[in-house]
Amino acid sequence: MEERSSKIAKWCLIGISVAFFLLMLIVPLFEVLYRALADGLEAYGTALGAKTTLSALKVTLLATVIAVVVNTVFGLIASWLVTKFDFRGKNVLSTLIDIPFSISPVIAGLAYIMTFGRTGWAKPLLDGINEALGTDIALVFSVPAVVLATIFVTFPFISREIIPLLYAQGRDEEEAAAMMGASGFTIFRKITFPHIRWGLLYGVILCAARAFGEFGAVYAVSKARGKTFTLPLEIDALYMAGSADSITQAFAVSSLLVGMALIMLILKNIVEYRGKRDDL
Amino acid sequence: MYVEMKEICKKFGDYEAAKQISFGIEKGKLVALLGPSGSGKTTILRMLAGLERQDRGDVVIEGKVVNDVPASERGIGFVFQNYALFRYMTVYDNIAFGLKVQKADKQKIHARVMEMVSLIGLEGLEKRYPNQLSGGQRQRVAFARAIAPNPQLLLLDEPFAAIDAKVRKDLRKWLKDMIQKVGITSIFVTHDQEEAVEVADDIIIINEGRLEQMGSPIAIYKNPKTPFVAQFIGTSTVLENMVGFKGYDDALDGKKVIVRPEFVEAFKSDNKKFANMMNAVEEGVIENVVFRGSYLELTLLVNGVRLTTNRSLERRHVDIGEKMCVLLYRVYLFDDKGAEIRKNQLLKGIDVEAL
Amino acid sequence: MKKRGFICKTVCFTLLAACTAMALTGCGEEKEGGTITFTNVSYDPTREFYEAYNELFAEHYKETTGSGIELVQSHGGSGSQARSVIEGNDADVVTLALAHDITAIENAGLIEEGWMEEFERNSSPYTSTIVFLVHSGNEKEINDWDDLIKEGVEIITPDPKSSGGACWNFLAAWQYAKTTFGGDEEKMKEFVSKLYHNVLVMDSGARGATTTFVENGQGDVLIAWENEALLTLQEYPGEYELVTPGISILAEPSVAVVDENADKNGTQEVAKEYLNYLYSEEAQRMAGKYYYRPSDETVLQEFADTFDLSVNLCTIDDFGGWDQAYEDFFADDAVFDEIYAAQ
Structure with missing residues (x-):
């Protein structure tokens, strides 16, 4: 029974x-x-090939790649600090790493504007740097703004994957290697990295997937269609255009994002599988 | 002296891990740092290695003070308790690691690694990963890895703690043979006295951060200098208020007494071997008989005190409740001031060891 | 010690790499072989119009100067757009829903005084008004403002705090209340209160409100720009009806050059030309085509069939001008806040 x-x-x-x-x-x-596909394959192709769509794709990919690279480096450093050393303020650092998870992305975007916008408190500093370097970098309503917002929002993904792995590994192997005279970099390369390899890759995939779909933070700092829009913003613009055609186009570009997400999903599954298989 | 520790002191916060430790070890010797858990022996080993830094005192290796020399430059091979093998490298790469870091010539590395592999008896397994080896095999790889770069000193932190009991015995013998073969000065930490006695040339007993006694296993066993050593070594019973034992007069009054099983003899009254010692015999009743694998352990109640003795399986059968004649050959006496061996005065003249 | 050195090096390297990458992407405003980039920050519904106008202007510019021009558009609620310009959005010109939003930018120091006189007809190249959009059949029988406060009527109108159109909507409703209740403030507030009580969704922009009403199918009536309503009728023939209320307001979207940005980008001349060209015949006709009432009277007459030219319209002057109106109704704790808080 x-x-x-x-x-x-x-x-x-x-x-x-x-x-x-x-x-x-x-x-x-x-x-x-x-x-x-409601209007047929040709219309689908046109929508994907439109100038604004391609620009949005370019911005999305640029922001994602930079976010992944920056977050990998800083994520590794932050994770290393938190797990291998004991110092005052370690818990603060640990909490800071997780902040992007707990605050709404829109707030992050607004915070950027408050800081680097024309009326922001860091603007004079930025102007000074621009003058000194002879550049014209704007950190709001520009592609760098989109990149920065994306970096912020996706930062914790990589750390969170690596930190448990680093904890589990313990310090023994590294001590043994240090005893034999290995430098910090050698220890990282030969002993730590193989251990976190799959976790790192997993984190990278999660980071990229999140970066693709970021809307709130980017929406706050990006206003120029065809220039600073990402794919999600472009989809929103197409939908807001209201005509039956543009709505189909909105779905067409959405399907592009869906496709990218599915690729990420497949990659993630491969990594998980390989990771388990190689689990030593 | 090849390796020396001079007045070493170390504190972790309020906890004193080492209190003025001083000792010296000759070249080529295999020494055990023996003590209970938390006695500070691992800390001492790590300070020798350079993994911890002492608060005061000097570490001297080959006549040089190495206090400020980093661990990797002290010429030390270290075997960790849980082997700490590099799990993402093959056995070959593990053993080769120290040499690769030293940027030795590739040919030389290969020769040396293969030499090590054959030394530890793992030929054919060089391409395996640590997780594909048994515990005993891993320990052997850890050993090979530590000595591959030709260190001057080999340090081992409880090398057999993580190994099955059966394998442990074989591995102990193997390690002793290996170390003798290679001829390297070695110090290992253990809490298992049987292990220390079996493997080491000399034993240093550490308790609560203090060095209790240093000497050969037999010397420590027969002549414990401090109460702690007397208790720690061998299986012993600590007794108080032993009164009325023949041959000891008042010597036992008010003192703590350590009685080892080999100090006690229990026999049946008709045993001719002990006929000339009947004047020193006490009467005892068997309270318990326990089979210990290769002998019997008897617990007897004698003069209101429980004594333990071991009885060969070759002798006659005994039952619980049976009355036996009991001889107490000698005891260790100790109080706060010191320890001494006290022999049974009534047995003077009789060669007890010849029995 | 070695570890720390390694960390320092990596941090510096990454920062350098990131800065370089951003600098490269940030230097987008370069002139490549004579092509200027020009940004027009506009309000929500004007997406289609400016897409078409930009093509027209680019051609005109090429013909007159021989150079190419890359035109970038930004759209959103008029108030939000103004704020973004104040916060650093690099607009060369702004084409917003009401003069007040441009005044806000002027007050922030980005536009020089007297901008309204710089272009014809108070810098308002096209006008519009406020109408109702309902589903075909008009089941709920919404014909005028008082039908909006009926029970069970769900209204879609945007948020005056971010949308310009929403402000015009509110003022039109207020004007109706004023004329109906003969200036009785209490009754007027009560009317508007009841109206906003029936509001189902408040989007951040006029186009957002249209999307909510049309694509998302929410609400019974949309209070909208006339141009939005007409555009919807064109896109979805037969599905909607336009209802002209008995009284409405002449909505005058304004345009201006953002002097600070234009000077910095070296686009002052282009900006002036861009806005002036809105007044050309071709442009005026294009505005009419996209359902904006051309401010040029002659051209307006060509669209007599499209627009209901007989609507009873009040103007912003009836409210004492935008500064006064904004302070009375849309500033913090003003009438709108009062009404909305009481909901």
């Missing part, structure tokens, strides 16, 4: 989970594809 009722419970749970996923994920994704 008990076995049967637990079997029923099991199938109920599975059923609910499947229904949830279908409703919240699968159905909307299919809807996107369906609406994207």
